[in-house]
Amino acid sequence: MAIDRSTAATATPLAFLPKSKLPAAVAWGGDAVRYVDQRELPTEVRVVSARTVEELVAAIASLGVRGAPCIGIFGAYGVALLRRTILDDVAFATAAARLRAARPTAVNLAWAVDRVLAADDMLAEAEAIHREQEAVDAAIARYGLELIPERARIITHCHTGALATGALGTALGVILAAHRAGKQPTVFIDETRPLLQGSRLTELELREAGVDAVVQVDGAAAFVMLRQNVDLVIVGADRVARNGDTANKIGTYSLAVLAAHHGIPFYVAAPRSSFDLATESGADIPIEQRDPDEITTIRGTRVAQAQARVFNPAFDVTPHRLVTAFITERGVLRPPYGESIR
Amino acid sequence: MAIDRSTAATATPLAFLPKSKLPAAVAWGGDAVRYVDQRELPTEVRVVSARTVEELVAAIASLGVRGAPCIGIFGAYGVALLRRTILDDVAFATAAARLRAARPTAVNLAWAVDRVLAADDMLAEAEAIHREQEAVDAAIARYGLELIPERARIITHCHTGALATGALGTALGVILAAHRAGKQPTVFIDETRPLLQGSRLTELELREAGVDAVVQVDGAAAFVMLRQNVDLVIVGADRVARNGDTANKIGTYSLAVLAAHHGIPFYVAAPRSSFDLATESGADIPIEQRDPDEITTIRGTRVAQAQARVFNPAFDVTPHRLVTAFITERGVLRPPYGESIR
Numbered sequence: 001m002a003i004d005r006s007t008a009a010t011a012t013p014l015a016f017l018p019k020s021k022l023p024a025a026v027a028w029g030g031d032a033v034r035y036v037d038q039r040e041l042p043t044e045v046r047v048v049s050a051r052t053v054e055e056l057v058a059a060i061a062s063l064g065v066r067g068a069p070c071i072g073i074f075g076a077y078g079v080a081l082l083r084r085t086i087l088d089d090v091a092f093a094t095a096a097a098r099l100r101a102a103r104p105t106a107v108n109l110a111w112a113v114d115r116v117l118a119a120d121d122m123l124a125e126a127e128a129i130h131r132e133q134e135a136v137d138a139a140i141a142r143y144g145l146e147l148i149p150e151r152a153r154i155i156t157h158c159h160t161g162a163l164a165t166g167a168l169g170t171a172l173g174v175i176l177a178a179h180r181a182g183k184q185p186t187v188f189i190d191e192t193r194p195l196l197q198g199s200r201l202t203e204l205e206l207r208e209a210g211v212d213a214v215v216q217v218d219g220a221a222a223f224v225m226l227r228q229n230v231d232l233v234i235v236g237a238d239r240v241a242r243n244g245d246t247a248n249k250i251g252t253y254s255l256a257v258l259a260a261h262h263g264i265p266f267y268v269a270a271p272r273s274s275f276d277l278a279t280e281s282g283a284d285i286p287i288e289q290r291d292p293d294e295i296t297t298i299r300g301t302r303v304a305q306a307q308a309r310v311f312n313p314a315f316d317v318t319p320h321r322l323v324t325a326f327i328t329e330r331g332v333l334r335p336p337y338g339e340s341i342r
Numbered sequence: 343m344a345i346d347r348s349t350a351a352t353a354t355p356l357a358f359l360p361k362s363k364l365p366a367a368v369a370w371g372g373d374a375v376r377y378v379d380q381r382e383l384p385t386e387v388r389v390v391s392a393r394t395v396e397e398l399v400a401a402i403a404s405l406g407v408r409g410a411p412c413i414g415i416f417g418a419y420g421v422a423l424l425r426r427t428i429l430d431d432v433a434f435a436t437a438a439a440r441l442r443a444a445r446p447t448a449v450n451l452a453w454a455v456d457r458v459l460a461a462d463d464m465l466a467e468a469e470a471i472h473r474e475q476e477a478v479d480a481a482i483a484r485y486g487l488e489l490i491p492e493r494a495r496i497i498t499h500c501h502t503g504a505l506a507t508g509a510l511g512t513a514l515g516v517i518l519a520a521h522r523a524g525k526q527p528t529v530f531i532d533e534t535r536p537l538l539q540g541s542r543l544t545e546l547e548l549r550e551a552g553v554d555a556v557v558q559v560d561g562a563a564a565f566v567m568l569r570q571n572v573d574l575v576i577v578g579a580d581r582v583a584r585n586g587d588t589a590n591k592i593g594t595y596s597l598a599v600l601a602a603h604h605g606i607p608f609y610v611a612a613p614r615s616s617f618d619l620a621t622e623s624g625a626d627i628p629i630e631q632r633d634p635d636e637i638t639t640i641r642g643t644r645v646a647q648a649q650a651r652v653f654n655p656a657f658d659v660t661p662h663r664l665v666t667a668f669i670t671e672r673g674v675l676r677p678p679y680g681e682s683i684r
Contacts, residue, residue, distance in 0.1 A: 042647045157561075188653065191637060191646070193535060193559040199637065199646035207650065214651040215637055217535040218561040219499075219593025223658035226595070227629075251561025253568070257603045258596060287569075295533060295541065295557055298640045304533070304541035305384045307549065309556040311530065316565035 020176075020209040023047050026065065026074045026166045028127065033077040037064045038163060042200045053082055053095040060102035060109065067164030069133050072108030074166070075099060076126035079116040084123075130166065136271050137168035139329035144174030144234070144269055147325070147332065150183050152231045155221055155259075157190040158249040159197035160236035160269065161205040171234045171269040172205060174327060179211045187213040188224050192249060194294040194312065218251050225262040233259045234327075237270035244320025244337030245282030246270075250313050256322035265324040272328055275341055282317035290314045362518075362551040365389050368407065368416045368508045370469065375419040379406045380505060384542045395424055395437040402444035402451065409506030411475050414450030416508070417441055418468035421458040426465075472508065478613050479510035481671035486516030486576070486611055489667070489674065492525050494573045497563055497601075499532040500591040501539035502578035502611065503547040513576045513611040514547060516669060521553045529555040530566050534591060536636040536654065560593050567604040575601045576669075579612035586662025586679030587624030588612075592655050598664035607666040614670055617683055624659035632656045 022045065027034045032049035033056065040046045048064065050056045056078040059065045065074045078099050086092040100113040112129055119125035148154070154175060161172035168176060178185045187206055192198035199215045206213035216224060224230060233255050239247045246252070246268050259266040279285060292310035297303060304310075326333040326341075333340040364387065369376045374391035375398065382388045390406065392398045398420040401407045407416045420441050428434040442455040454471055461467035490496070496517060503514035510518060520527045529548055534540035541557045548555035558566060566572060575597050581589040588594070588610050601608040621627060634652035639645060646652075668675040668683075675682040 042650075043644055190561070191535070193533070193561060196645050199650065203646050203650045207647075214653045215646055216653045217592060217637060218559065219532070219535060219596050220653065220655060220658070222596035222599050223592065223655065224653065228653075250559060250565065254561050254564035254596065254600060257564050257600055261599045261603060295559060299643045299645060301641045301643045302385055303538050303641060304545055304557055305549075308384075308541065308545045309549075311556045311558045311562065311566065311570075313562060313565065316562070 020162070020205065022162070022205060022208045025067075025070050025163045026077065026130075028077050028080075028123070033074060033081055035059060035065050035074060036163060038066050038201070039064055041163075042204045045204075050078070051081070051085070053098055056081070056099050057102040060106070067166070068106055068108040070164055070166040071103065071106045072112035073126070073130045073133060075102075075109045076112040076116045076129045079113050080122040080126045133165055134167040136329045137165055137170065137173045140170055140269050140271065140327055141168055141173040141177035143329075143332050144267070144327040145177045145181060147232070147265070147267060147327065148174065148178040148183055148185060149231055152178065152183060152185045153188070153229055154185050155188045155190065155224065155230055155233045155255065156202065157198065157235045157251055157255055158192045159201040161202060163201050163205065169205075170236045170271065171267075172202060174234060174269050175206070175211065176209055179209060185211060187211055188221070188228065188230065189213055189215045190218045190221060190251060190255070191215055192251060193218055194290075196298075197249070218254075221255055222258045222262075225258055225264060230262070230264055232265045232267060234267040234269060237268050237274050238315055239279070239285060240268070240270055240275045240326065240341070241279040241281050241285065242277050242338070242341060243281045244323055244326070244335070244341060245285070246318045246320070246323060247282065247285045247315050248318065250316050253316040253318045256318045260322050266322055267325055267327055268323050269327040272330060277342070282319065285317055287316075288314040362504070362547065364504070364547060364550040367409075367412055367505045368419065368472075370419050370422075370465070375416060375423055377401060377407050377416060378505065380408050380543075381406055383505075384546045387546075392420070393423070393427075395440055398423070398441050399444040402448070409508070410448055410450045412506055412508040413445065413448045414454035415468070415472045415475060417444075417451045418454040418458045418471045421455050422464040422468040475507055476509040478671045479507055479512065479515045482512055482611050482613065482669055483510055483515040483519035485671075485674050486609070486669040487519045487523060489574070489607070489609060489669065490516065490520040490525055490527065491573055494520065494525060494527045495530070495571055496527050497530045497532065497566065497572055497575045497597065498544065499540065499577045499593055499597055500534045501543040501547075503544060505543055505547065511547075512578045512613065513609075514544060516576055516611050517548070517553065518551055521551060527553060529553055530563070530570065530572065531555055531557045532560045532563060532593060532597070533557055534593060535560055536632075538640075539591070560596075563597055564600045564604075567600060567606060572604070572606055574607045574609060576609040576611060579610050579616050580657055581621070581627060582610070582612055582617045582668065582683070583621040583623050583627065584619050584680070584683060585623045586665055586668070586677070586683060587627070588660045588662070588665060589624065589627045589657050590660065592658050595658040595660045598660045602664050608664055609667055609669055610665050611669040614672060619684070624661060627659055629658075630656040
């Protein structure tokens with residue numbers, strides 16, 4: 001189980017392999033904002049053009065566009081588009097406010113809309129927001145790349161790719177960088193119940209990028225560590241507390257315990273914006289319980305009786321002592337996290 | 343996480359609470375063999391009467407009846423029924439041979455059919471086979487009961503109940519015995535991907551029996567151990583090697599590691615017939631890879647692209663050092679298993 005391969009890879013180029021064949025998650029289209037409709041994935045990869053405020057709002061509200069950074073970029077381009085198509089100032093302000101409120105819990109959306117509204121050249125500002133996200137993801141990938149051995153065998157969980165951030169992705173960005181640098185990673189993807197982001201999104205992104213990837217049920221991760229010579233686990237984060245405790249998709253804590261048991265490093269790739277210095281530890285993070293239907297039905301098909309009781313936490317909290325390192329756009333953070341995170 | 347409740351429960355009665363409202367998995371019906379059609383579960387609980395050799399064979403071949411002991415009991419009653427309805431000896435022998443071959447991999451089926459064929463009173467022999475299974479399951483439940491504290495909080499995986507054994511069940515039998523003895527267990531059921539036996543079958547059996555039970559995704563087990571004060575894990579076994587290494591549904595090994603990490607006992611309930619003394623250790627158990635469609639589709643609904651590569655082992659192997667004890671019909675086996683199993 002020991003990693004006996006060199007991790008010195010600072011000189012490898014970042015992109016000598018072709019990029020993904022998938023269309024961009026979000027893009028400026030001149031007279032529209034283009035996006036991949038995520039509700040159709042993975043059965044269909046469909047690029048949709050949103051031209052009116054109704055179409056922009058519907059794309060966000062229906063979860064056609066999802067992932068906090070991705071929604072922010074979409075909203076930014078959306079405002080720039082509306083400014084070009086709605087000449088009346090009052091009508092434009094009303095439309096921008098509707099777009100800003102399309103998904104109240106998405107703080108990135110309101111932040112991005114406000115930033116674009118305050119700019120003289122709105123399209124340039126939207127493009128700047130997109131470029132900044134790309135720069136953050138690229139920096140995470142560059143720092144993370146050095147932690148990935150040649151021919152690394154990796155387990156990842158949930159989805160942390162382009163369809164979520166609108167750029168390279170976080171944990172998936174590190175894997176894609178390793179692939180483009182010719183390190184030939186093999187990735188075991190947890191399907192990630194209940195919402196199956198692993199089998200629906202991560203599998204698609206990795207395969208389209210040419211990465212060697214296989215999907216497994218979440219319960220198989222331990223056995224894969226034992227029998228498949230896994231080198232490392234890498235995941236994203238919803239929120240990191242000041243002490244390094246990490247909230248992420250349900251199943252992450254399990255992976256962290258299993259990695260520790262098998263002597264495998266457990267990495268968390270997350271931008272600085274995910275670190276919440278106002279939260280002291282994981283004990284201060286409330287656990288959201290989600291709809292039981294996510295477990296009793298799968299994409300509309302019933303798999304348990306409707307009367308079944310369900311325990312469906314949206315995420316879990318991994319104690320900081322199980323995290324080998326955090327990979328951020330400013331560098332790799334090691335314990336003690338109380339200091340390195342500050 | 344420590345268990346501070348009494349485990350002394352030898353004097354508690356086994357059955358002062360009402361039994362399950364579910365119909366029997368298999369039963370003699372006079373002019374038919376009755377069974378619960380497991381393909382319809384959990385959406386519909388339908389009792390079917392098989393009267394002809396065609397209906398008996400179809401019930402087994404279509405997986406309407408499943409679970410090795412359950413198939414054996416069904417086959418035993420089936421032969422007894424055919425002897426009553428087919429007067430011609432040659433025609434009867436042909437029909438019995440067809441029934442015996444309905445599912446070639448089910449060794450219990452051939453064994454039970456042969457045993458009934460060799461008996462003078464075929465129905466009495468079939469009933470004896472059924473009663474013997476009930477006695478085995480009851481003995482496992484009785485020994486297991488003593489390991490279950492009052493108000494125990496339990497995690498279980500897959501399905502080990504009446505629908506599989508035709509009697510009380512193994513791990514589920516222990517839980518049901520604890521419930522009937524008034525110990526008021528709470529059970530967290532792993533849904534058990536890929537085939538969801540936990541949410542489809544275990545949930546149904548426990549709820550119909552009045553047990554406090556909730557379903558969770560497999561990835562939630564670790565977080566449930568950490569935050570929900572879990573007392574123990576109990577599972578069944580497909581096959582136990584001479585040294586105690588245990589093959590069981592994929593996800594079992596993960597649970598065992600997580601239980602060890604949290605200081606929680608990990609019990610395996612299995613009849614003597616599951617102990618394979620010819621297999622020295624888990625390394626000698628070949629791992630069957632199952633159909634990728636089990637992961638890329640769920641009950642006919644596509645959840646990953648058809649081109650997705652899949653790693654789908656049917657079961658995993660838990661090293662004996664992670665098993666706190668085996669619960670058998672002859673008593674509770676403790677380490678060192680090399681001795682106790684022999």
